[in-house]
Amino acid sequence: MNSDRTPLPPSWFEKNVGGIVRGLVVVCVLLLVADLVFHFVGHKHVHFDWEAWPGLYAAAGFVSYVGLVLTAKQLRKLLMRPEAYYGEAPLRPLGHPAGPDADPDGDTRAMGEGDQDERDQDAGDQDEHHRDAVGAAGTEEEE
């Protein structure tokens, strides 16, 4: 998207994704080690016996997360509908959401009109109603 624009130079984050991930893995391993050490050396304050098993919370976090995300992904098959399902025009990026009236700096017409058209084409699967609505909204923005 927005191929007509030269990309901004990569940020620190973008250059270091690999490092951040490696750091996360290292911290996770350290946590497990700390948990094991604490389990045999220290005294855990727990409400249930099973809570004290070393690595239980790590497993709970990982498994819950994967289970949640994959289940939700399957739910899409059942629940997902087009944006215009309720007969309302879906929200499009129409320049300023609050309108020029509420803009203190008088700037940021969001992206240019070109982007607007591109987005509309992306949403090509939408029905007639939607396209009309976007068209009408587009003229309002011209004012």
Place this chain on the structure above:
Amino acid sequence: MNFFLDLLETMFPGELMLLGALLVPFLKGKLRLGYVVLLPILSLLHLLTLDVGYEAGATLLGYPLEVVRVDALSRIFGIVFHIAAILCCIYALHVKGWVEHVSTLVYAGAAIAATFAGDLITLFIFWELTALSSVFLIWQRGVVQPSHRERSYRAGMRYLIISVASGVLLLGGALLHYQDTGSLHFGLMGLDASRGAIFIFLAFGMKAAFPLMHNWVQDAYPEATVSGTVVLASFTTKLAIYALARGFAGTELLIPIGAAMTAFPIFFAVIENDMRRVLAYSLNNQLGFMVVGIGIGTELAINGAAAHAFAHILYKGLLLMSMGAVLYRTGTIKASELGGLHKSMPMTTVFCIIGALAISAFPGLSGFVTKSMVISAVGEAHLTIVFGVLLFASAGVCDHSGIKIPFFTFFAHDQGWRVKEAPKHMLIAMGLAAFLCIGIGVAPSFLYALLPYPELAAQYHAYEATHVLTMLELLLFAGLAFVALMKMGVYPPELPALNLDFDWFYRKGAPPVVREVYGLAGYARERLWTATLGAREAVRDIAKTHHEPPGGRMGEPWSASATTLWAALILGIMLLLQYGCSPAAGLQ
């Protein structure tokens, strides 16, 4: 000066904002903006002059009302409502018209006044006022963005109808409660206190977004203006949490209800594309933790619920403010259209991440020191299943609010946005909220001192080694799971679509059925009318000759409360029927 001080002394908390809001339309420019921010600050100072134990009353149509009751429970909610109002007013300084400012002040003032209401009628009045005043925050979206007019109008109507329905239940319940107990006092009642208690419970439950009554939150909040969503998310649902804590602490039914609230909205949050709607689902999940705490009802649990509500208002406000700033600058809030914004909005990114860590209950931030109280209370009550559900939900929060919101907005794929950083006033509001999120996390004792049971809270240590370790494990391994799913390419992509939820039933399912039934009923009535002409004339003749004397069965006087009850009931039914049939209410 003395005159004003005397006047202040007769005021109830929030009144300053309610009355002061009326002046806003007459002020212009900077004066108006300064006044809008000053008003909630003065109101907060006024509240702080009232000591715990302060009470004030009034009389309405012969009923004595307890308009003001300041105790530890109402005070902590009153204080955080004021802080939220101040932050919201700063955040909304870019708004040039007066409607949003007045709406915000009246809405916040009404929520504060309701918090301090000592009787059910005062509560009802301000309960309804919060609904009536806040709908303008949704409708204003259509005013400032004309292409959005129809959509805002419909969303606002749905919001208003559900809010008012909750008020009708509350009023009906209050009157039944009065008939049974002879008292309108709003205190701990429980479900068995009277025939009215269940209606009051349901009225609170609607606004606290109980499962299957939850959908108005996700439906309405994301449709409001940039600042309107922040305002809406701060008050109504937390007022309901306060009311539940006041009236139904220890009601065990709340434990499964709350557990369901923590778990099921997060599935929707994972696949939702509108980032403010993701946060509305997340709001529902957070309310669940509070509801569980109230259901357990021990001192620790009530402390936990109140503390979590306090922290929640601030970090949820912060997250919604950061998303509002993104909407304000880019014009969109869909995950499928966002990404890479950390390059152009670095400060907003940092504030959003602070909010995300706070809601995930990362050690060092506010969510950690408050949610742990609720979880400890569940542990002490030895509720194994609920404990497991809350752990699952905690990992879930880490996904949708902790990772999805900041990652897909500010990082992920750079979509080429070239926008300015958020305006200064928004950065100030976000900065203050972020400061409070960190402050509460680092020094929880200030918050703990405000809790309903401060002595117990003073002995509570959130930063206990086991707890810090286990929470870090839970969150970081959830983060690891995210990385793994992304690397494997199985994390669900952000798609421009909507997901069906319970609102389908009243937006798609019910209207044709109701219209059909209404049509049939009209037809049946007509047929009945013509068919019974003879019989009716006969009855009329009998009635004319043998009419009941005054004092007979038909002439019996009704009590005022019974009349109001029936009127409320009939109006409620009419409202629902009209809603189903009216094309203006916008149900396709």
